[in-house]
Amino acid sequence: MSTPEGPHVILNANLIPGGTIGSPWRRSSSDGAYFVTVEHYADVARVAERGLLDAVFLADSPDIQAKDWNAPSRLLDPIVAQSVLSTHTERIGLIVTATTSYNDPYNLARQFAALAAVSHGRAGWNIVVTGGDAAARNHSLDEAPAKPERYERAAEFLDVVTALWDSWSPGALVADRATGRYLDPGRIHPISHDGKHFRVAGPLKAPPLDDGRPVLIQAGASTHGVELGARTADAIYTAHADIDSARRRRAEVRALAAAAGRDPDTVKLLPGLIVILADTEEGARRRERELTDLIPDHVQVANLAARLGMREEDLDLDAPIPWDRVPAEESADGSRGQRAVFLEFVRDRDLDTRGAARLLAGGGVHNTIVGAPEQVADHIETWFRTGACDGFNLMIDELPSGLEAFVDTVVPLLQRRGLFRTEYATTTLRGHYGL
Numbered sequence: 395m396s397t398p399e400g401p402h403v404i405l406n407a408n409l410i411p412g413g414t415i416g417s418p419w420r421r422s423s424s425d426g427a428y429f430v431t432v433e434h435y436a437d438v439a440r441v442a443e444r445g446l447l448d449a450v451f452l453a454d455s456p457d458i459q460a461k462d463w464n465a466p467s468r469l470l471d472p473i474v475a476q477s478v479l480s481t482h483t484e485r486i487g488l489i490v491t492a493t494t495s496y497n498d499p500y501n502l503a504r505q506f507a508a509l510a511a512v513s514h515g516r517a518g519w520n521i522v523v524t525g526g527d528a529a530a531r532n533h534s535l536d537e538a539p540a541k542p543e544r545y546e547r548a549a550e551f552l553d554v555v556t557a558l559w560d561s562w563s564p565g566a567l568v569a570d571r572a573t574g575r576y577l578d579p580g581r582i583h584p585i586s587h588d589g590k591h592f593r594v595a596g597p598l599k600a601p602p603l604d605d606g607r608p609v610l611i612q613a614g615a616s617t618h619g620v621e622l623g624a625r626t627a628d629a630i631y632t633a634h635a636d637i638d639s640a641r642r643r644r645a646e647v648r649a650l651a652a653a654a655g656r657d658p659d660t661v662k663l664l665p666g667l668i669v670i671l672a673d674t675e676e677g678a679r680r681r682e683r684e685l686t687d688l689i690p691d692h693v694q695v696a697n698l699a700a701r702l703g704m705r706e707e708d709l710d711l712d713a714p715i716p717w718d719r720v721p722a723e724e725s726a727d728g729s730r731g732q733r734a735v736f737l738e739f740v741r742d743r744d745l746d747t748r749g750a751a752r753l754l755a756g757g758g759v760h761n762t763i764v765g766a767p768e769q770v771a772d773h774i775e776t777w778f779r780t781g782a783c784d785g786f787n788l789m790i791d792e793l794p795s796g797l798e799a800f801v802d803t804v805v806p807l808l809q810r811r812g813l814f815r816t817e818y819a820t821t822t823l824r825g826h827y828g829l
């Protein structure tokens with residue numbers, strides 16, 4: 395087990411097929427279908443590893459969403475995809491999103507233990523509770539259970555999974571040729587869990603987690619979500635349009651973690667960061683326009699309607715947003731998820747329908763940097779050094795080319811400023827995160 399690295403800025407690559415901004419696939423020379431293949435994922439992961447990034451992250455939702463009709467999306471099951479990427483890479487972390495609402499804890503504990511084994515400790519799990527009725531209807535339900543119930547199930551689910559991961563004590567795999575004993579029953583224990591949602595005997599059938607547990611990640615924004623993350627997660631994903639709200643969230647999460655008896659330094663706050671990079675700021679702004687213009691108007695309307703939860707025919711790009719028809723947020727407890735942050739941003743800036751559609755086409759309300767390498771490095775340095783975050787989930791405009799530019803121009807700047815590793819000093823994701 396390698397010694398965790400010192401305080402570096404954490405950088406994940408959010409693997410959005412083709413890229414975050416608009417429709418890069420429409421101007422790519424690659425075959426259009428390339429972007430949903432594991433070959434595309436591997437190309438991105440290799441560039442990310444060449445840049446010494448911490449991890450590649452695969453978001454997921456077990457349903458086809460409005461935006462998937464008009465752009466390549468993560469069609470591949472993320473555990474299968476990351477297992478393949480583990481053979482195309484050596485050091486970079488492999489983060490998979492999986493839902494606690496439509497999975498079984500024994501199976502998921504086993505799949506993540508297997509990913510940890512085949513990648514030698516590079517697995518991470520982004521724990522989600524999956525909102526929306528579309529996913530529920532793929533799992534024998536008519537509608538999604540209420541959010542508090544989804545988080546209650548998630549909390550028990552996590553307890554079961556971590557207990558199963560701990561059901562093997564070190565040295566359980568003895569492989570003693572003399573006695574013929576392969577496993578030591580004295581070191582492998584049932585968990586005998588009997589809870590409201592699950593009854594699980596255990597132990598887990600999986601290779602020992604010699605390189606440590608998969609890293610746990612959560613991105614909840616509601617009271618339930620933030621509480622679960624602060625109590626259990628190693629890293630928290632967030633969406634912030636400005637540095638002050640990030641700083642507030644980090645302080646809140648650290649305080650909740652301390653109140654739960656944890657060392658606050660063991661919870662990393664990782665906001666999304668949209669990066670549009672070119673040699674000059676002017677070039678980057680031109681690139682942003684070109685990529686956003688690649689999304690046809692009807693697609694921009696469809697994506698905006700989906701984000702707002704409205705019918706497409708109620709939106710007109712050349713008219714103001716019909717606020718009286720925008721449904722209220724599904725939040726019994728003041729969720730500040732991406733939709734809420736997006737609505738507030740659009741309202742505060744009084745954007746019209748086209749303005750809101752372009753904002754969404756540009757990646758939505760995540761903090762965004764459009765500029766030259768120095769400007770991108772400055773932005774990252776300011777957020778990190780002033781305590782607004784522990785790192786970022788990079789949302790690169792166009793993949794893999796935009797990431798290549800980031801690796802070749804921004805990473806060296808961050809290294810010179812002592813902000814980023816110059817080599818992988820650890821072999822596991824837990825080590826990369828300094829955990």
Ligand SMILES: Cc1cc2nc3c(=O)[nH]c(=O)nc-3n(C[C@H](O)[C@H](O)[C@H](O)COP(=O)(O)O)c2cc1C
Binds near residue numbers: 524525615631633732
């Ligand atoms: C950077 C980031 C990545 C996320 N990835 C996913 C994802 O892959 N799948 C998913 O269902 N939800 C994802 N979410 C949504 C969160 O899990 C969560 O549902 C949302 O932030 C709202 O919080 P709440 O559930 O506590 O209301 C993500 C959120 C953020 C900020």
